[in-house]
Amino acid sequence: MHYFIFPDADTTMYQASASRNTGLDEILQIDKSMNASGGNVRVSRILMKFDLAYISQSMHRGTIARDAKFYLNMYDANPVNINYSQSLYAYPVSQSWVVGQGFLGDSPATQEGASWAYRDGLTAKNYWVSGSETGGTWYTSSYSSQSFAYGTTDMRMDVTPIVSKWMDKTYENEGFIIKRSGSLSNTDTSTDEGSTDRLGNFKFFSSNTHTIYPPKLEVEWYDTVWNTGSLSALSSTQLEDMVFYMKALRPEYKEKSKTKFRVVGRERYPTKSYSNTASEYLTAKYLPSGSKANIGKDGAYYSILDTQTEDVIVPYGTGSLISCDSTGNYFNFWMNGLQSERYYKFEFKVVSGSNTSEETIQYFDDDFVFKVVR
Numbered sequence: 284m285h286y287f288i289f290p291d292a293d294t295t296m297y298q299a300s301a302s303r304n305t306g307l308d309e310i311l312q313i314d315k316s317m318n319a320s321g322g323n324v325r326v327s328r329i330l331m332k333f334d335l336a337y338i339s340q341s342m343h344r345g346t347i348a349r350d351a352k353f354y355l356n357m358y359d360a361n362p363v364n365i366n367y368s369q370s371l372y373a374y375p376v377s378q379s380w381v382v383g384q385g386f387l388g389d390s391p392a393t394q395e396g397a398s399w400a401y402r403d404g405l406t407a408k409n410y411w412v413s414g415s416e417t418g419g420t421w422y423t424s425s426y427s428s429q430s431f432a433y434g435t436t437d438m439r440m441d442v443t444p445i446v447s448k449w450m451d452k453t454y455e456n457e458g459f460i461i462k463r464s465g466s467l468s469n470t471d472t473s474t475d476e477g478s479t480d481r482l483g484n485f486k487f488f489s490s491n492t493h494t495i496y497p498p499k500l501e502v503e504w505y506d507t508v509w510n511t512g513s514l515s516a517l518s519s520t521q522l523e524d525m526v527f528y529m530k531a532l533r534p535e536y537k538e539k540s541k542t543k544f545r546v547v548g549r550e551r552y553p554t555k556s557y558s559n560t561a562s563e564y565l566t567a568k569y570l571p572s573g574s575k576a577n578i579g580k581d582g583a584y585y586s587i588l589d590t591q592t593e594d595v596i597v598p599y600g601t602g603s604l605i606s607c608d609s610t611g612n613y614f615n616f617w618m619n620g621l622q623s624e625r626y627y628k629f630e631f632k633v634v635s636g637s638n639t640s641e642e643t644i645q646y647f648d649d650d651f652v653f654k655v656v657r
Contacts, residue, residue, distance in 0.1 A: 284347075284503070284504055284506040284602050284616070284617070285501060285502065285503050285597045285602045285603070285616075285617075285620065286338070286341075286347065286501070286502040286617055286619070286620060287356075287499045287500065287501050287502070287619070287620025287621075288333055288334070288335075288337075288338070288499060288502075288620070289333075289490060289497055289498070289499050289500075290331050290332060290333055290490045290497070290498055290499075290500075291332050291333060291334050292306070292330070292331070292332045292382035292458070292490075293306075293311060293329065293330060293331040293332070293382070293489050293490050293498065294306040294308070294311075294329070294330050294382050294383060294396065294397055294489075295308060295310075295311050295312050295327050295328070295330075295387070296327060296328050296329075296330065296397060296398055296399040296418055296419060297314075297325075297327045297387075297398075297399055298325045298326050298327065298399050298416075298418055298469060299316065299325040299327075300392060300398075300399075301398060301399040301400040301416045302392070302394045302398050302399070302400050302401060302404075302405055303385065303387070303389075303392040303393065303394065303398055303399075304384070304392075304393045304394060304395060304396035304397060304398050304404065305383075305385050305386060305387045305393075306382040306383035306384055306385055306396045306397070307383075307384050307385060307386055307491055308385075308386055308387050308489055308491065309488065309489055309491050309492045309493065310360050310486050310487070310488065310489060310492075311329045311331075311357070311486070311487045311488070311489045311498075312327050312329070312484060312485065312486050312487075313326075313327060313328065313329060313371060313461065313462060313463060313484070313485040314326065314327045314363075314484035314485070315327075315463070315475075315476065315481070315482050315483070315484065317479065317481070321479035322479075324469065324476075324477060324478075324479065325469075326418075326462075326463070326465065326469055326476045327399075328399075328418050328419060328460055328461065328462040329459075329460065329461040329462070329487075330376065330380060330382075330397055330419065330458055330459070330460055330461075331355075331458055331459045331461065331498060332376075332382075332456070332457065332458030332459070333456075333458070333500045335449060335450070338502060339450060342450065347502060347504060348505065348506065350504065350505075351443075351502050351503060351504035352441065352443050352502075352503045352504070352601070353441070353442050353443045353445075353446040353500060353501070353502055353503075354439050354440060354441055354442065354500070354501040354503065355373060355438065355439075355440045355442045355459065355461075355498070355500060355501075356437065356438065356439050356498060356499045356500070356501055357437065357438040357440075357461075357487040357488070357498045358437050358438075358487060358488045358494075358497075358498070359436060359437050359438075359487065360486040360487055360488045360492075360496075361486055362483060362484055362485050362486050363483055363484040363486070364481070364483035364484065365431065365433070365482070365483040365484075365485065366433065366481075366482075366483060367433065367480070367482055367483075368430065368431070368432045368433055369430070369431055369463065369475060369482055370428050370429065370430045370431070370463070370475075371428065371429055371431070371438070371461060371462070371463060371485065372426055372427070372428045372461070372462055372463070372464060373426060373427045373428070373440060373442055373445060373459045373460070373461050374421035374422060374423065374425075374426045374445070374459070374460050374462075375421060375422045375425060375426075375445045375448060375449070375454050375456075375457070375458075375459065375460075376419060376420070376421055376457040376458045376459065376460050377420045377421055377422050377454070377457065378402055378411065378420055378457060379402065379457055380397040380402045380403065380419075380457065380458070381395075381396050381397055381402065381403040381404065382396055382397060383395055383396015383397055383398075383404065384396065399416055399417075399418045399419075400416040400417075412467065415467075415468060417467040417468045418467070418468065418469060419460045420467065421460045422448075422454060425444045425447075425448045425453075425454075426444070426445065427440050427441055427442045427443075427444060427445055428440070429441075431485075438487065439501075442459070442500075445459065446500075462476065463475040463476045463482070464476065465477055495589070495592070495622050495625065499620065501620075503600070503601060503602035504601070505575045505601050505602065505604070506602070506606075506615065507573065507574075507575070507604040507605070507606045508606045508607070508608070509572050509606060509607050510607065510608050510609065511569050511607050511608075511609065512608070512609025513609065514567055514568060514569050514607070514609065514611065515568050515569070516568060516569055516571075517548055517549070517550065517568045517569065517570060517571075519635060519636060519641060521549075521550035521568070522548070522571070522633070522635050522643065522645075523643065524550065524551045524552075525548050525549065525550060525551065525633070525645070526548070526549050526550070526551050527546070527547070527548050527631060527633070527645075527649070528546070528649065529545065529546050529547075529629065529651050530545040530546070530547060531545065532629075532651060532653060533653065534652075534653060534654060535653065535654045535655075535656050536618050536653055536654075536655055536656070537618065537655075537656060537657075538619060538621065538623040538655050538656065538657055539618065539619045540617075540618045541615065541616075541617045541618070542615070542616055542618065543613055543614075543615050544585075544613060544614055544615075544616065544629075545610075545611060545612070545613050546570075546583070546585075546605060546611075546612050546613065546614070546631065547567065547611060547612065548568070548569075548570045548583070548612070548633065549566075549567075549568060550568075567610065567611040569607045569612055570582075570583040570605065570607070570612050570633055571583060571633065571634065571635045572607065573604045573605075573634075575601060575604075577637075578600055578601050578604075579599075579600075579634070580634060580637040580638065581634050581635055581636070581637045582604050582605070582633075582634055583604070583605040583631065583632070583633045584599040584600070584603050584604055584605065584631065584632045584633075584634075585597070585599075585603050585605060585614055585629055585630070585631050586598060586599050586603060586629070586630045586631070586632070587616075587621075587627055587628070587629060587630075588627065588628050588630060589625065589626075589627060590625075590626040590627060590628050590652060591625070591626065596620075596621065596627065597616075599632050605631075618655055621655045622655065623655050623656060623657045624654070624655070624656060624657065625654070625655060626652055626653070626654050627652070627653060627654075627655065628648070628650070628651050628652045628653070629651040629653075630646065630647065630648045630651070631646065631647040631648075631651075632644065632645070632646050632647075633645045633647070
């Protein structure tokens with residue numbers, strides 16, 4: 284299963300303009316600038332916070348597995364001069380902060396809200412570190428990272444180590460700080476932030492974007508149940524020439540709905556049985572079963588894509604294995620993580636005979652399109 288939430292707050296802190304707030308900007312930046320000789324290095328860092336109350340409650344109730352994985356998704360917004368293989372890091376912020384209502388282009392600069400120097404703005408003057416301009420404070424014992432090879436792509440960073448610390452109350456949830464490697468106040472010249480290397484500027488869409496690409500926190504967990512009852516399995520021969528379809532797929536679903544989807548795989552030309560008065564075309568059989576320990580091997584998986592952009596919203600993986608009960612195959616999905624008033628489509632992958640010479644991988648995309656509505 285996959286569940287998505289969007290940020291309550293995000294902003295960029297700029298070292299070059301230490302008291303400037305940019306809490307309403309549509310773009311979040313991790314940039315680095317310096318003069319012609321490589322001096323006066325100045326960087327920026329991103330703050331981002333999600334409300335985890337519903338996720339915590341759902342884990343306590345058992346509707347979200349306690350061993351769920353968490354991924355921070357951020358979407359590429361035309362970066363500049365990313366010419367080196369490099370990494371970005373996420374750390375848990377160690378103090379509270381105020382998002383503010385400023386823009387990078389404000390003149391004069393908006394100085395109320397989080398900035399490189401202050402947690403809350405120029406009026407209260409609550410420095411991150413008393414009397415210093417440090418660009419945030421964070422815990423270093425739990426962190427996550429993602430590498431970018433000579434360019435950028437959308438970010439899908441595994442932040443499970445950080446969220447786990449929030450869930451078990453080791454740290455209070457004050458959000459993420461996302462940055463290159465570097466120290467408080469950017470004083471360590473041996474790190475990516477402090478060095479004289481020209482690393483370019485990352486840009487990502489913020490929660491204030493007018494595009495379909497706001498950041499989101501993705502929760503993924505294994506929810507597959509396998510109880511076939513008296514059903515029979517599709518044989519390897521039947522799987523080779525299989526008809527695959529969804530039962531009762533509706534054209535529209537409400538954005539907060541939770542839906543069970545039924546899928547069917549059957550042999551294309553079933554052998555007629557004169558001892559059975561029911562149509563062989565209606566006889567349910569089950570698809571190959573999968574397991575948490577063998578993701579990518581035998582099993583039936585679903586994926587969800589945006590029909591216009593072809594962006595993958597839900598990838599094939601641990602959270603997209605198809606289940607089975609005595610009626611047939613199915614999977615559950617919560618619609619709240621999808622943008623309303625947009626069209627999406629399901630695609631399916633069926634793997635059988637893995638680790639043998641008879642392995643087959645089949646994909647099915649037969650116009651399984653639906654719209655999410657308000």
